[in-house]
Amino acid sequence: MIEFFQECVNYVNLPATTLMIMILLYWLMVMIGVFGMDNFDFDLDVNPDINLDLDVGLDADVGLDAHAGVDGAPATSFGGGSSTTGNDGFLRTVFEFFYLGEVPIVIIGTFFILFLWIATFVTNHQFNMDQKFWISMSWLIPNIATSLILTRFTMIPFALIFKKPPPENRTREEMHGRVGRVTTSEVTEKFGQMEIRQNDEPEMTINVRARPGEKLAKGDAAKIISYDNSNGTFLVELTKWEKKVNG
Numbered sequence: 001m002i003e004f005f006q007e008c009v010n011y012v013n014l015p016a017t018t019l020m021i022m023i024l025l026y027w028l029m030v031m032i033g034v035f036g037m038d039n040f041d042f043d044l045d046v047n048p049d050i051n052l053d054l055d056v057g058l059d060a061d062v063g064l065d066a067h068a069g070v071d072g073a074p075a076t077s078f079g080g081g082s083s084t085t086g087n088d089g090f091l092r093t094v095f096e097f098f099y100l101g102e103v104p105i106v107i108i109g110t111f112f113i114l115f116l117w118i119a120t121f122v123t124n125h126q127f128n129m130d131q132k133f134w135i136s137m138s139w140l141i142p143n144i145a146t147s148l149i150l151t152r153f154t155m156i157p158f159a160l161i162f163k164k165p166p167p168e169n170r171t172r173e174e175m176h177g178r179v180g181r182v183t184t185s186e187v188t189e190k191f192g193q194m195e196i197r198q199n200d201e202p203e204m205t206i207n208v209r210a211r212p213g214e215k216l217a218k219g220d221a222a223k224i225i226s227y228d229n230s231n232g233t234f235l236v237e238l239t240k241w242e243k244k245v246n247g
Contacts, residue, residue: 111155179224187209
C-alpha cells in the first residue's frame, strides 16, 4: 500500500493524481451539500465561427441545453451554423459522440479523469520503471485517447438514465399549432431546438426538426405541425409572430 501511494505522488504520475484528488474533493463537496451537481454545467451554442456562449448553473440533466430523443442511446441535438460548415459539423459530431448535453459535464469529466489517472499509472508502472519524464510524456496522447474512448462507452448507460421522456400524447395534441422561438443557431431536418410558452407556464425547450431541404434560423418563429414518435421530435415550419406569442 505504501508503494502504491509513493507511485501516486511520483512526479510522473502527480499531474494525473492531482486531477483525481480534485475530482474526489468535488464529489465530497457535493455529498456534504457545498456544491450542487449542476454548478459546473454550461450551455454551448456552436456557431460557424465557433463562438461559445457559457451560462453557468443550468439543470444537471440538460447541461448543454440539449435533450435526448432518439431510439437506443440518445444523441445530442446542437444548433450551430450551416450543416455544411466544417468546424461546426466536427464540433457537433464530437458533442454527440460523448453525449454532451445528455449527461452532465461533471460526470463525463469525472470518468475521463479517472480513466486518464489509471492509464497514466499503469503505463508508467509497466513501461517507465526508471521514471523518465520524456517517456511519461510520450504516453500522454495514447493515454488521453484511450481515456476518451472508455469515457464515451461508459456514458451510454448514463445517457439513457438522463434521457427525458417525450411529452404525453395529450400534451402533443395540445402543442399542435403552437408557435415558439428557435433557440439553436438553426433548425434542419437533423437537429434543432425551440422554446415555447404554454399559457402562463414557464417556457420549455423542445427538440424540433424541419422538413427536408428547409431551414430555420435562430430567433425565427416556428410553428409545430406534427410529432415524430420515432425520434421524439416535433416537426415545425417557419411562420410569423402572433400577438399572443411572447417574442
